[in-house]
Amino acid sequence: MASIGTKTYDTVAPKKVAFLGLGVMGFPMAGHLARAGHAVTVYNRTAAKAQDWVKEFGGKAGATPREAAAGADIVFACVGNDDDLRSVVLGADGAFAGMAKGAVFVDHTTASADVARELYAQARKQELQFVDGPVSGGQAGAVNGVLTVMCGGEPAVFDAIKPVAQAFGRAVTLVGQPGAGQLAKMVNQICIAGLVQGLSEGVAFGQAAGLDMKLVLDVISKGAAQSWQMENRGGTMVDDKFDFGFAVDWMRKDLGLVLAEARHNGARVPVTALVDQFYADVQKMGGGRWDTSSLVKRLRD
Template sequence: MARVAFIGLGVMGYPMAGHLAARGHDVTVYNRTLKKAEAWVAEHGGRSAPTPAMAAEGQQIVFACVGNDDDLRSVTIGDGGAFETLAADAIFVDHTTASAAVARELDAAARTRSAHFIDAPVSGGQAGAENGVLTVMCGGEAEPYARAEPVIAAYARACRLMGPAGSGQLTKMVNQICIAGLVQGLSEGLAFAQKAGLDGEAVLEVIGKGAAGSWQMDNRGKTMLADKFDFGFAVDWMRKDLGICLEEGNQNGAALPGTALIDQFYKDVQRMGGGRWDTSSLIRRLR
């Protein structure tokens, strides 16, 4: 069992840290809103710390799951950040969906302390975090990854090292690019089925067993037909992620015309008041 800290107890971090405690790890938590940290300790045990630096002190592995690049810098290299006390040979595992550039920046910063950094964004959403079945895409060095992987397994069903620092974030970008295209295609198909007078659920049942089948179809098709979107991965978060993808594409020369277009479709959904709707709400534009 490991001595660990978890920084950021949002909809993902709260249950992820809970799985670590359930596996018997010694967990210290930090959250910007103290009441959330106190609630976590009341539910799972362990302890809370008033700053990221105090949470990280003396830990073998420090996990984080925050909002964006700036939030991540704040809890690592900012005043009172975890890197102030990160021990030599300790591992910082970042589950934030952020840029590859900030992953490389923090990898370099960790090295100045003789510590290790792993960028480890996740896929699977809130349900995956709560059920401990996330997919984790990692960037970093092999030796610290090998030490961290058995601990990450507390909330992951798949975890893989994809390459050096930044590779986890780049892989997550591929994931989001693919999801955007799948959801738009599913939205158009289901809207077409309804306009054509077909039984949408019957359509899903038959084509879902063929080449068109996907996780999105299996898990979001029926709720899209029912016009239900008050759950899941929010449009606001998806736009943040797609912005990261588009910026990286501009830098590495990758053409992302479909992604750029679907990003604008999500902007339309935001204008409709759907910033917190599930990403499957793209179909709303077509009704």
């Protein structure tokens, strides 16, 4: 079965690109680049995953980030966290060491704004370009090529990478200077955390009251309570199904970035801090890999 959905791609001049990190997001994102006609070389820490990708989509696999990035016009990455990002970018085997002057590194990892600014500064020293572009839309968005990409960087550089990134993005938008993409992703996660907690409380309340909650959700999703979370997760919350989607462990990593940034900039995020602790409760229940909608379980159990 194909790992990416059906998508019609805009006509874009083919580029030589690399993609570093073939997890649940990166594997289909790189696949869309190949299907859109770009020459793709991939790298993954577990080499077998890179070979699986090549078998499905063609292209090549590099033994190191440097090898994968050599000669690429654009190098995309989607890895785990700040340290993972540094490990594929910096050092003798890192992507920056293999990139030609003027090439662009686009980071889709959800990481800190600090590491985005750090890598931007290092890129400029090496006459490279850097854009931070964290994504929203989850695994389904990656598979279907309809991710939202929030970018921080220089306008001319963004304009150059946008048509290529649209292979896997429905909305690819420059929101500010280097680091701004990561800050926008933090806003995204703040909003999601509050929405999921509110939806969890509504579902648990309705079930305790004896309501047919699938019917109720269908009704209220036509009004002001409607949200992506309600449309896509409400029914599975009622059914107590959480073995899919964006994991609690990942959300706690993201919320940790939010809380650290809030301490730095003085923003008050009391609901986010509370929901972060609720996710810690879910982890203690053994739900670290459950979907984030599993917040409702702590209200039942």
